[in-house]
Amino acid sequence: MPAWVEDGFAEYARRMPPECALELREIAPGRRGKGADVARILRDEGERMRKAVPSSAEVIALDVQGKAWSTEGLAERLGHWLGGGRDLALLVGGPEGLAPGCRARAAGAWSLSPLTLPHPLVRVVVAEQLYRAWSILQNHPYHRAG
Numbered sequence: 349m350p351a352w353v354e355d356g357f358a359e360y361a362r363r364m365p366p367e368c369a370l371e372l373r374e375i376a377p378g379r380r381g382k383g384a385d386v387a388r389i390l391r392d393e394g395e396r397m398r399k400a401v402p403s404s405a406e407v408i409a410l411d412v413q414g415k416a417w418s419t420e421g422l423a424e425r426l427g428h429w430l431g432g433g434r435d436l437a438l439l440v441g442g443p444e445g446l447a448p449g450c451r452a453r454a455a456g457a458w459s460l461s462p463l464t465l466p467h468p469l470v471r472v473v474v475a476e477q478l479y480r481a482w483s484i485l486q487n488h489p490y491h492r493a494g
Contacts, residue, residue, distance in 0.1 A: 349468055349471075350468060352468075352472075353468040353469075353471055353472060356471070356472035356475065356476075357370075357372060357471045357472055357475045359475075360472075360475035360476050360478070360479040361475060363479050364478070364479060364482060365482075367430065368426075368430060368478075368482050370475055370478065372471070373400050375393060375396045375397050375400060376396070377389075377393060377442050377443075378390075378392050378393050378442075380443070386444055389442075389444075390442070390444050390445075390447045391447055391449070393441075393442055393447060394446065394447020394448070394449045394450045395447070395449070397439055397446075397447070397450055398449060398450060398453055401437040401439070401453070402435055402437070404434055404435065405434060405435040405436060405437040406429065406432065406434050406435070406436050406437070406455050407436075407437045407439060407450075407453050407454045407455055408436065408437070408438050408439070408454055408455065408456050408457065408458050409438075409439045409441075409446050409450060409451050409454035409456070409457045409458070410438055410439060410440045410441075410457070410458055410459075410460065410470065410474070411441070411445065411446060411451070411457040411458070411459060412459050412461075412462060412463075412464065413457060413459065414456070414457025414458045414459035415456065415457060415458060415459060416458075416459045416460075416461070416462075417458065419477065419480055419481065419484070419491065420484065422477055422478075422480075422481040423480075423481035423482075423484035423485055425481075426478065426481040426482060426485060427485050430485075438458070438474060439454065440467065440470055440471075440474075460473055460474070460477075
């Protein structure tokens with residue numbers, strides 16, 4: 349990833365308290381090329397992704413078909429997730445999206461936008477929005493809208 353992506357994600361991860369820590373687990377993408385078996389690649393990526401998720405974690409799929417939340421709605425969700433005491437795993441698919449098995453494992457789906465966003469940007473946007481949601485829950489001045 350470009351330095352701006354790593355720096356952006358790290359900045360928001362650094363700001364989060366231990367009880368709401370952000371951890372990034374990258375899953376190696378399958379090799380794509382001319383004549384690649386995309387269905388197999390998607391299935392294999394999905395299997396690696398599911399193995400990386402702790403069995404006790406609540407899973408949310410990031411998907412353009414998911415529910416779009418306002419910032420305040422995300423803060424409400426984050427409060428619910430934190431109150432539940434379980435780890436949360438946010439799954440971001442590869443170029444073809446998420447494998448069906450990953451979608452089936454998810455308790456819900458979150459759409460950042462009806463636009464298709466590149467992976468580097470998704471990392472930074474998700475980290476920033478989670479930090480913003482946490483700041484709302486803490487009455488921290490970072491989020492000044494309203």
